[in-house]
Amino acid sequence: PDAAPAERVSPEESSPSAARKAPPAQPHAPPRPALGRAPAFRHPPPPRHRALVLTGFGGYEKLKVQLRRCSSPGPGEVSVRVHACGLNFADLLARQGLYDLPSPPVCPGMECAGVVRALGEGVRDRQVGDKVMILAKSGLWQEVVNVPARQTFLMPPGMSFEEAAALPVNYITAYMVLFDFGNLRPNQSVLIHMAAGGVGTAAIQLCKTVENVTIFGTASASKHDALRSSGVTHPIDYRTTDYAEEVRKISPKGVDIVLDPLGGSDTSKAFNLLKPMGKVIIYGVANVLTGQKKSLIAMAKTWWNQFSINALQLLHHNKAVCGYDLGAMDEEFELLGSVISKLDNLYRQGKIKPKIDSVWPFDRVADAMRQMQEKKNVGKVILVPEAPKEESKKEEN
Ligand SMILES: NC(=O)c1ccc[n+]([C@@H]2O[C@H](COP(=O)([O-])OP(=O)(O)OC[C@H]3O[C@@H](n4cnc5c(N)ncnc54)[C@H](OP(=O)(O)O)[C@@H]3O)[C@@H](O)[C@H]2O)c1
Secondary structure, three states: OOOEOOOEOOHHHHOHHHHHOOOOOOOOOOOOOOOOOOOOOOOOOOOEEEEEEEOOOOOHHHEEEEEEEOOOOOOOEEEEEEEEEEOOHHHHHHHOOOOOOOOOOEOOOOEEEEEEEEEOOOOOOOOOOOEEEEEOOOOOOEOEEEEEHHHEEEOOOOOOHHHHHHOHHHHHHHHHHHHHHOOOOOOOEEEEOOOOOHHHHHHHHHHOOOOOOEEEEEOOHHHHHHHHHHOOOEEEOOOOOOHHHHHHHHOOOOEEEEEEOOOOHHHHHHHHHEEEEEEEEEOOOHHHOOOOOOOHHHHHHHHHOOOOOOHHHHHHHOOEEEEOOHHHHOOOHHHHHHHHHHHHHHHHOOOOOOOEEEEEEHHHHHHHHHHHHOOOOOOEEEEEOOOOHHHHHHHHO
C-alpha cells in the first residue's frame, strides 16, 4: 500500500491570517464582555513538515517543496521523522509519467530512513526512537511519514541514515535477481548493465560474496576505475563499443547470467549472450529515458525492439528469461522481510555497504535528478529534508 500521505495544508490554513482567525462560537460559551476587546484565543499552529511534490509530469521543475500538516499515525502505523530518502531511476521515469504512480499532485519516494516518533494503535514490534528504513510504492519524500509498521525494517547498528535510505530498493532488487532468479554459484560469470549505479553497485558487492565470479560491467568510461576497485573484472564502455562483442572477445561462450535493466534490443542481445542453462533477468526499461521529457520515439523504439520468444523456441534454447518488479511485490511483506534480514546479516559482516554518490537537500531535487539522468552518479543519490549544515552556513554568509 501507498505510504499514508500527511494531510495537505490548504493555502487558507497555512496563511498567517487564517491562524489568527477566531474560533467558531461555542453553544455554551460564556458571554463576551460588553466593553473592550474579546480575549485573544489562538489555536496552536498545526505542526507542518516539508514534502517533495510532483506537480505534473514533465521536466525537473515539476518537483516542488511544499508544506504539509503532520497527522497522527493510524492503527497499525508508525510515524517516522525522515532523515534521508533514496532517489531511484524509477523516480526519473515517474516524473515523465512513465511509471506506475498516482496522478499528480503526488508525493513520490519509495524508500527512506529515519526515527520512529509515534506509534499507532496496536503496534507492538516498534518503539519510539527505533531507527528504521522504509519501503513503499510512493509517498516517502517527506520530513515526516506515517506508514504501516510492517513496511519498516530496523536498521542494523552502525548504519548511517544515508546508507539505510540507499539499501531497500537497490539491494532487495540486486539480491533477488542474482540469487532467487539467477541462482548465482561459484565460478560463474555475470554481465551487469548500469554497473556503477545504485542496483549495479549492490549487484557487484553481492557477486563478491560468491567465490570466483567473473563480473562484466557496462558503464560510462569515466567510472571504470571505480568499477575495477569495487571488483568488476571487465568494465566495458557501452557508449563507444559493442558490449556483446567485447564480452565474446573475453568469453567466447558468453555468460551465465545477464542482469537487464535496459529493455528493447538489449534484451535480445542479453539472451544471445547466454551460455546453455544461462538466465537473463529483465528488471527495467532504462532505454525509454532519453531526455528531460517523455520521448515517444524512444518509447516506440524500445517497444518495437522488445524481445519476444515462444515456449517451443525457449524449450530448445536451454535458457531462462525472468521478469522482476519489486513495485508489484508490495503485499509480499514476509518475502521482502526475509531478504532484508539476509541483507542485514551481510551488512553486519561487512560484506555489503551502500556506496553513496551524493547527498542533496530537498530544495535541490532537480540537481539530484540531473546527477542521475546525466549519467554522472557512481553509487546512490540521496535526498535529505534539511539543507546540509555546510550548505546552510554558506547561505547564511
Ligand atoms: N524492477 C525493479 O523492481 C527495479 C528496482 C530497482 C531498479 N530497477 C531498474 O534498475 C535500473 C537501475 O536503477 P538505479 O535506480 O540503480 O539507477 P542507476 O543505475 O543509479 O541509474 C543511473 C545510471 O544509469 C546509467 N544509464 C543507462 N541508461 C541510462 C539512461 N537512458 N539515462 C540515464 N542513465 C542511464 C548511467 O550510468 P552509465 O552510463 O555509467 O551506465 C547513469 O549514471 C533501472 O533500469 C531501474 O528502473 C528495477
